[in-house]
Amino acid sequence: MTAPALRLGAVGYLNARPLVYGLDRVGRFDLRYDLPSECARLLHAGDTDLGLIPSIEYLRGGPYAIVPDLSIASRGPVDSVAIYTTRPMADVRSIAMDTSSRTSVALVSVLCARLFKIKPRLEARGPDLRDMLAHADAALIIGDNALLLDEEKLSAVSSQLSATRHQPPATGLQPPATSHQPPRIEKIDLGSAWTGMTGLPFVYAFWAGRPDALTARDVETLTRARDAGVRAADAIARAYFPDAPERQAIGARYLRDNIKYYLGGDERAALEMFYRYAAETGVVPDAGQLRFF
Numbered sequence: 001m002t003a004p005a006l007r008l009g010a011v012g013y014l015n016a017r018p019l020v021y022g023l024d025r026v027g028r029f030d031l032r033y034d035l036p037s038e039c040a041r042l043l044h045a046g047d048t049d050l051g052l053i054p055s056i057e058y059l060r061g062g063p064y065a066i067v068p069d070l071s072i073a074s075r076g077p078v079d080s081v082a083i084y085t086t087r088p089m090a091d092v093r094s095i096a097m098d099t100s101s102r103t104s105v106a107l108v109s110v111l112c113a114r115l116f117k118i119k120p121r122l123e124a125r126g127p128d129l130r131d132m133l134a135h136a137d138a139a140l141i142i143g144d145n146a147l148l149l150d151e152e153k154l155s156a157v158s159s160q161l162s163a164t165r166h167q168p169p170a171t172g173l174q175p176p177a178t179s180h181q182p183p184r185i186e187k188i189d190l191g192s193a194w195t196g197m198t199g200l201p202f203v204y205a206f207w208a209g210r211p212d213a214l215t216a217r218d219v220e221t222l223t224r225a226r227d228a229g230v231r232a233a234d235a236i237a238r239a240y241f242p243d244a245p246e247r248q249a250i251g252a253r254y255l256r257d258n259i260k261y262y263l264g265g266d267e268r269a270a271l272e273m274f275y276r277y278a279a280e281t282g283v284v285p286d287a288g289q290l291r292f293f
Helices: 014-020 036-044 055-059 103-116 129-135 143-147 151-165 190-198 216-231 233-240 245-257 265-281
Strands: 006-011 029-034 050-054 072-074 081-085 094-098 121-125 138-142 186-189 202-209
Touching: 006 014, 006 036, 014 050, 014 072, 014 143, 014 216, 014 233, 014 245, 029 036, 036 050, 036 055, 036 202, 050 055, 055 103, 055 202, 055 265, 081 103, 081 129, 081 143, 081 190, 094 103, 094 129, 103 121, 103 138, 103 190, 103 202, 103 265, 121 129, 129 138, 129 151, 138 143, 143 245, 186 190, 190 202, 190 265, 202 265, 216 233, 233 245
Parallel strands: 006 029, 006 050, 094 121, 094 138
Antiparallel strands: 050 202, 072 202, 081 138, 081 186
């Protein structure tokens, strides 16, 4: 009798593709792609058997087990999880948060409390930087949206914000002639911020599911997919950005240099520290403990 397909919920971003490389050709797996927050929701609801979930969501459902030695992590700059701010972090009073993320939102709360020493108002918004910065002092952007936000795009957003802020009043009277410099938008890489504060990598996501969801062979298949995906950074970037050579180069470099796909001793220590800090900050009720397949 054929075993039922294993329902996998994977993140649709570029950084997850090495972990699922070739899995669409494995009959055992039924693979779907979603935003990180949706991957978590589906797993919590029992609509997937295994999810590539934001690491903070491990503490919000389950009990789950983690697939050993597989993760999406970084040590230092991650380049795709960042706060964009128009003022020094010490002066930030509000942050618009990308609604597609959950771990990054928790990381912002931890860094605000422990590193930046601020207590900003956090508000959920879609990942539109101009709109976010029109309503808050800073904005959290994650994934491909952050990876592809280059200096030219930041300059354009800055100019748009400046024009909006200095529109003529509704009376039609012209304001006094003054020189308005567009606000400078600074990118604060949260991978760098975490590693600078702790000396450890940061784990953004990993495979998790009910403790009886996987066989040892399933774990081996997922590990082989990761190993093949790590070797195929260029091919993955070409397939992900088929008509954009410049983006292909950015994507391949990002997969090779920024993202790590292992869950070793340092990554486990980083997870435990993050969970402890998140509990102390009130993001989750308690730090839990790591359990593995």
